[in-house]
Amino acid sequence: MKERPKEPFVPARRHETLRRELVALLRGETLTAKELSGMVGISEKEVLEHLEHIKTALHGKLVVTPSRCLECGFSFQKRERVKKPGRCPVCRSERIVDPAFSVEAGD
Template sequence: METRRQRIISLLEERDYSPSELALALGLRGKGSVKTILEDLRAIQRTLKKEGKVLLIKPAECRNCGFRFKPEIKVPSRCPRCKSEWIEEPRFKIERRR
């Protein structure tokens, strides 16, 4: 039986996912589900270095003004430029390091 983090790694090796999509794919529900996924992604990022893999991050982006956030493992709540809360979540994918 795979752990939740092993399952996340398997999913991210296939294609990119947002934290909300990962929570749905794993059957996590509730207020803290995205927070749990983000914590898992931070831990996964540290372990991947030992395996010769890398966690790619497509940064979050404001759907209102197009502002691109830093590529980091977090979901911003508000755009610093236009103050909109209409934020596209970051997307994550795992690839082998070249």
């Protein structure tokens, strides 16, 4: 890995690289944070943090397939955060499927 002398802050650059990697993966398919975490080798929590950032950076091109309740089918459409909700507001079930993410093609 080459280091440019003007940018000594490796962690920041690693974040950049990871985000680019995540975006590249999401351009091809729809994936959950868990799947992404396995693919890039960071924790699910870190993936979600990056996704929050990517969501802002891409101006709405990050497409979120909302969490859904397996019991009653309720879809968490209005949810702004990328994190998975804990419980269904309709039936109180905790059987919630993870939200999935993809990035729209173009630019």
